[in-house]
Amino acid sequence: MSDDTVIQSNLLTRRDTLKYSGALATGAALAGCLDGNSESESPEETDDGSYSVTMAPAGTVEFEKPPERVLTVLPHHADMALAAGHGEAVSSMLYNPEYNDTIWNTCLERLPGVSADWADLPGTWDPDKEFLYELDSDLHLADPAYMTNMPSWTREDTMKIGENVAPWFGNTLSNANKEPAAEWADDYEYYTLWEIFEQVATVFQATERYEALKAVYSEMVATIEENLPPEDERPSVAMIILIQGEDSMYTYALNGPGFLTAHTRPLGADDVFADVQTESTVDYEALVEADPDVILCLAGLSEARHVTKTRERFQDGPVTESVAAVENDRIHTQGGRNQGPLMNLFQTEMTAKQLYPDIFGEWPTYTEGPYPEIPADEQLFDRQAVADIINGER
Template sequence: MSELTAAGSTRRRVLEIGGLLAGGSFAGCTGGENDSETNDTASGRANATNRANSHAVEAAPMGTVAFEEVPRSLFVGFPQYADMAVALGHGDAVNTIYSPELAGEVMSAYTARLNGVSPNWSALSDPLADGLSKERLYELDSHVHFLDPAYVSTQQNWGASDIDEIAGNVGPWFGNFYSGTHDDPPKPYRDNYRYYSLWDLFGKVARVLREQERYRKLKSIHDGVRSTIRSNLPSKAERPTAVRVTLNADNSAFYTYHLNRPGYWLADTRPLGARDAFAEKEWSSLWGEVGYETMLEADPDVIFHLWSVSSQHDLSDVRNRITNTPAGRKLTAVRDDRLYPGGMRYQGPIMNLFQLEMTAKQLYPDQFGEWPDYASGEPYPKIPAGEQLFDRGKVARIIDGTA
């Protein structure tokens, strides 16, 4: 997508604002020799302000995306971008999000420990629930769409002309979906695609919102967490085997996900370096499916159940369903009480900080302190100050702009 196409929406908005200013001046008077001078002065001030606020951000696969001002209405596809907006002090600008109830409950569990940070996503609509709708995008009239155009091209009824139409008439696209898994993007995008880490992508979103200083402060905290983890990890031979799963609806099998592969979907497990019990498994999609007998053959020391920070995937119910099967009762992780709640794969920086800490405690209690008793859907547990991997108060102050 060219810079011209991506900037089309912001130019349209400047023209609209200019038209409103002109309309107001004519509506309130009968005209006179000073009208032209007054309008020129107002237009000059507006143009100067726009030039001061204009900026451009380069990111794959969009190329260079130009903005005349900081976006004030944010379309969000997947929750990592809403998390980023909250972290940068722009959470109120988010106007839609994928799976708002689930994402909102998970995010609220974490932000309950950040004083003054309380995003409410439950009332937002899900833009992907019934398929991505061009009409809905026009209704929302967002200043930017935090969704990868390469991903959009895979959706029903979306071609290159539709993608360009929304960028030109509403607001530019800005997202990178396939960095989540390092899966191949659609062929038309492959030559110009790049894979970013979660925090590199967060840095680009920070540039879109002109919040580079907040980003640098949060990244410093994240770097500290990663350094603490690296310096305290036991040797590879001493690390437990682990799997990340979701129990399917009829209790017959587990959806399984890797722990240490590339991509920001694993930004909370890969740094902990546990031994993936299914490391050698290759699946045709982004996850696999194994039955109870296969799970028992692998018999991991630790099982993370994805999404179980939320009440929608209540861990006590999951445990009961597993132990109601003969093979499930024999699983070492279940017998040793090492079936743990996992967070979200679609994690942004706030989720990532808490999920890194959570996973560290679940895997290595001797090094990072024990993971306490926790009920799905409750706020993230209170961790003693001496066992926290990052300072909650400092994170909250960065987000609200007082740090």
Template sequence: MSGAPAEIPTRREYLKGSGALIGGGLLAGCTSDSSGTNSNGTTGQSTTGTTADAGPYSVTMAPMGEVEFDSVPETVFSIFPQYADMAVALGHGDAINSIYVPEMSGKTMNTYYERLDGVSFDWKGLPDPLKNGLSKEMFYQLDSDVHFVDPAYVSTQKNWSKSDVEDIRNNVGSWFGNFYSGTHDKPPEGYRDGYQYYDLWEMFGTVAEVFQEQERYQALKKIHDNALAKIEDSLPPKSERPTAVRVTYSNGKFYTYHLNKPGYWLADTRPLGTTDAFAEEDWGSLWGTVDFETMLEADPDVILHLWGLSPGYYLDEIQTKIENHSAGQQLSAIQNDRFFAAGMRYQGPIMNLFQLEMTAKQLYPEQFGEWPGYVTGKPFPEIPKDEQLFDRQKLSDVIAGNF
């Protein structure tokens, strides 16, 4: 490819039919990478302290290295919602022009945002970059200033060569993303030299540099650091912590995930240090698959169900299926009402704050207050102010540029 392909459909034509809900198998494994593992943005937000014509400047992150910017990006291609959440947090949510399964990602993000004054994500009409496989034509169609996507990840996608990756960078806009920090899985051949893993808030800091929003980032990080300090100060001794597992249930099987391994996909469970019921299991990939009998044998005190706040996979529907199974109804977590809706692994900073608070309550109600439960399709539940890990108004103010 040396230029824009001919006869690209219009954005409106492309969008027809997009937004279909994600299926059980895709939810379980998310999307495939090389190892087989499987904006528009905000309301009432300013960009205090920066202007769109700031520049030139450079930002460094692996695997791209140093990336040059002439000015603050106004249009941003995103696949996974952690980057959209970062943009919203920094007051640039309206720059996002694409997102993975818009109805799922957008509605889940707004489930949290509805508890924040003046914050929302307008996902309707955004294309899903993975709906029909990652398309080079879409990159040309959207003509974004920057692509919040890891070029190493892109190189694993069907019909993508290294020259295609370079072509988009040279003819459309730079790549700026790091996919494998989510799992600490090995990147594909050709990208392993110098590849670096970042935690969620380190990655967020580099994205803040892209938007030239370092002050806002520091204010947000302070809120997060304070929340972590509250968690660390209140955790019970390890001997008194429950056993737990994080799963996705689909078609009679539990896709099981570790809780305390490295990677920002676990940024909402690792700080809580609960006892992973499958800690000793090495599945040879990012997750394992167990049947009802194996789950009953482990019988964790708490089961956290991924995507449980997301349309197409709400917890009440899943719980009914498990309760109707002879082994499922015997699980302690089912019998003791400790089968809970968990959030998304593709979490940015705002999502991470809410998901930390939610999971803390689910695991340690005596220390952090009872989790009130999630009502399908409704906003994140109201939490008494003295039981919140972070101040909603303070977070809203920072997102709005008042800090």
């Protein structure tokens, strides 16, 4: 089937349901930036019940009803749809759906009646355009500027898909406040994780769920910040992914900007690799020299990068066995890197316990299975309350 045939078959249905405008169509930039983060815009509802939602870089999208079939690329947007009570709308995921399903469900096991169903979703990295026509989504819940990081995609491609299949709506480069390609520079703005979730929740007409979950999150962070020890009593930390078959590792910022560090930044620990470019590599000798009190293993809940593999390699290695974190058994797992609000809740609690066990209760040494059971009086957020919010029961 040719693109022209698919386009003609979609025009009558898509344009009746979703009306698209904003940066992709007009190239106009969104205004209003405060401390590096944009102020979220409130939705506007018309007399006929349709409503519009605005977020860079896509601009303004008008809806007649919440979308029922959405494409996602990274899991933070899928997490947001799930948190908004519309997890069933996630019908495709371009980046490793099985891997993300494993990590998310490890945590979601602790939320009664809540799970991700992503493992078998269709998706492939850097897809051809025909694939998106065939998916026939109601919304591409993804960042169009991020799509053009893929070799096969241009801004013009995203515009055509947005006009002929369904609009784009999402923000990804706020994960580390990364610079967009030059063609997007005038249209891009940065948001916090919860600001992005607010707009995604509005797309799904789930503002009350957003507000309730944000209140849970805000209460937890306030409790953490009120009880943090003085800066000179906080641990030194390395956040890494061990490289298979090499005596080296990727290092990741602990306190940098963006939602990748939304769970570690409030904890204010000392990043031993703060002067190293995030996502770059260091060898074992650099780890020994830095001698962190704690090692955090990104994606340590996944099989390929499981935290137990890192523990074993460091404990058995003559170079690394003397590192303080290795000697004191303080090598801990992390969850999903591109986190949405649900993963953010679990990772913030998890990391607070890993870094400050004397204050927030011990984090059980993780070896396998779901997110560990935490005694009720040591939980930093109420699992049942969160599940009830997602399921519309609170």
